[in-house]
Amino acid sequence: MELFLPSLVVILLSAVFAFLVVPRMGSTILVVVCLIALIAVGIHHYNLFSSEYTASTWQYGLAAYSSWIVMGFALLFILGALYYLFGGEAGKAVVANAIVTPMAKIQQAAENSIAAMPTAASATNAVTAAINRGANALVQDPGAPVAPTAPMAANRNRVGGVPLSQV
Secondary structure: OOOHHHHHHHHHHHHHHHHHHHHHOOHHHHHHHHHHHHHHHHHHHHHHOHHHHHHOOHHHHHHHHHHHHHHHHHHHHHHHHHHHHHOHHHHHHHHHHHHHHHHHHHHHHHHHHHHHOOOHHHHOOHHHHHHHHHHHHHOOOOOOOOOOOOHHHHOOOEEOOEEHHHO
16 A cells, blocks of 8 residues: 555646646746656666666677777768769769759649639638628618627626636
8 A cells, every 4th residue: 555555646646737737838848847857767767777787788799899880881971972072963963853852842732732722702602602691681781870788798708807718
């Protein structure tokens, strides 16, 4: 029972925090809180398992190959740069075309979709036309007096001056 109750309290508090507090926080605050929590968990984990980290020796075998791995990557980058510099115009055109092509395709697709979009005048159908006729029929004569609205009717859906949708 000693281990069960504290963990149950932590789960309940985290559930309350997750459902009541987190949705009202901004994204920047959530990122900062998550970063702080991640750092704290990392420090706690390292302190808890520091003896296992010091006893771990499997990575020492890889140290002998590290210089070869770095030299291999350096050689690949040098060969790529030489190919780009001395590969001729055909090689440069292929590389340049590979860089430009996705943006050109995106721009062409955007232009095609804009050209295919209907105009605002064609957005009405039978339903919207009926709604517009009904709204026009309800409009009063501009010279007719307007009845004042009751102040309680405007605040009926408010709690303390705040709309119910924001409570």
